[in-house]
Amino acid sequence: MSKRTKLKDIADQLGISITTVYRALNNKSDINLETKREILELANKLGYRPNLLATSLRKNKMIPLVGVLLPIINHYFFSTVLKGIMAKAHSQNTLIIAGESLQNPVKEKKILDQFMDQGVSGIIMAPTRNSNFEKSIIPILHKRTPIVIIDRMYDHYRGNYVLTDDFGGGFKATQHLLDNGYKRIAHISSLDNISIGAERRKGYIEALNAAGIIPNEEYIILTDIDNPDAVIEKGYEATARLFKLKNPPDAVFAVTDDIAIGVIEYAKENNISIPEDLGIVGFSNSKMSNYIRPRLSTVEQNGFEMGQLAFDYFTKASSSYGEVFQKTFDLNLIIRESSLGKK
């Protein structure tokens, strides 16, 4: 692999000055057309491409870069968060380096390092399920690079964040099912021991407690929702397990809409009528939730708005000293057909 052609190479070969070459290549005036032609020809032959590093350094112009790291990039919620971030970023001439951690803390750490090496002026990230706060976040805070955490939370994190009230969402969803006469409410949850899944689960349990119902261990199914292409299937399987119980549930609160769709699948195939025999509430307000039949009641999560706010917080954090920005979005329950009550 030969070395990259630079202005000097062209100048030397033609026995002229760097400046002249520069003028030719940048369409400046004051240049002999014939020499210009020669220069362009040689430049083309040598495959000259300007070194943007040098150009930017000289011009002292650099487009700011922000690193965005998400667990799963082709997940509707996360890709919508990314869209929200980009909407703001583009309007402020900031570029986004995006990465996908695939729920792998090692990968997460590696990508964060690369972001830092690349010189991002900030990081917006949704941590993986098992993210290591010490290893991933501390070094970034140490380098005084602004960071905004979205969607999930670290235990002792005290920095900028944009979250949703998952506990409240789980509580509302469960309470809604109770209000509509369901008694034996199951919950299909994710494997998270921290954050999101756990919060929704806590909300579910708390709502049962508040109604004087003792949560039934058998009604809580933990399932792996990491692979977006398999989640619906997981919901289906979990429902199958629930309906093998001596006393199957009469309602399911699912940790995500995709899981809920798996529940609906199972119900349809087994002639369990919704909402009469089985009430269902999902979580996310995915597009599909409104087009599946029966239409799925769900907890609304506004990824776009969260993304926008996260970027705003990055901007604010960049130009403030140590001030911290935090927001927890309340979640609204969208009531549709799948939870309208028993016959």
Added chain:
Amino acid sequence: MSKRTKLKDIADQLGISITTVYRALNNKSDINLETKREILELANKLGYRPNLLATSLRKNKMIPLVGVLLPIINHYFFSTVLKGIMAKAHSQNTLIIAGESLQNPVKEKKILDQFMDQGVSGIIMAPTRNSNFEKSIIPILHKRTPIVIIDRMYDHYRGNYVLTDDFGGGFKATQHLLDNGYKRIAHISSLDNISIGAERRKGYIEALNAAGIIPNEEYIILTDIDNPDAVIEKGYEATARLFKLKNPPDAVFAVTDDIAIGVIEYAKENNISIPEDLGIVGFSNSKMSNYIRPRLSTVEQNGFEMGQLAFDYFTKASSSYGEVFQKTFDLNLIIRESSLGKK
């Protein structure tokens, strides 16, 4: 906004040399611990952060960046393409700058310029519907930055691409409907005059011709599918128009699954039974297509694989002189309930 602190600022303030400051900040040996402490303190106070441009220029090393520009980032197909690109990129220590053109050629051009300013070593893009080849692509080719076009095509483009056989997909979908006994097949198409939409439309027309059917102008509805949140509605409206005709169609081939879902919506609300009274085929194999009822027959598009290949092509193009890499994926028809034939 004050100027950014640099090594010289710290050196001047402490009356020492740049070199010493440099050593302190980069944990080099040969430095007095006391001066080092002072330097670190001041650096911290001034919020010193190294200028990466200068560092990289000097070290002549930079993590390669590839710009990826997609029309809509939270669209399942495109976010899956992005996932495919990232899978390859991460494994090769390349970072991805992602951008969203929102189907706006002006925005597209602007983001491409920013990518180039940022010094990307390549670009992978799905052009917007009205992308201007001259304006968007030529300047990049001119700077000899490798570019890989995915999903859509420019008329006279002769570079690297990864496409799907949209014509073939449209042909297969239409032929399948014909094979199942539908006679009056309508097509809800996008407004594209080039690429995707037009190709699928051509496939539709060609399949009709091949069967000796003269395409009926009234059965071809062009609709705007730019706004992902409104596409289903557009499909609904288009279907309403079709059913106002004196002789409504008995089948619809929809340019996307979302459009097809709008068709199904309309049919359900108007007691038109699927597939007996109306056969439907969509396009994309979106997740939803398999969970809506009746399950939607559709043409399969593998975004992940396309993304991976696009990145491979970028890699190959980077290390070859002028060689061109092109691939058109065949598309498979997935036959489900929505097109099983007339009663």
Added chain:
DNA sequence: TTGAAAGCGTTACCAC
């Protein structure tokens, strides 16, 4: 119309 030279901020080398 052309060229020399001084930067941009960091790093590496050599001398003190």
Added chain:
DNA sequence: GTGGTAACGCTTTCAA
């Protein structure tokens, strides 16, 4: 231990 200085490749100013 410390400091001077020459690069990295491009852009801009000033002089010829």
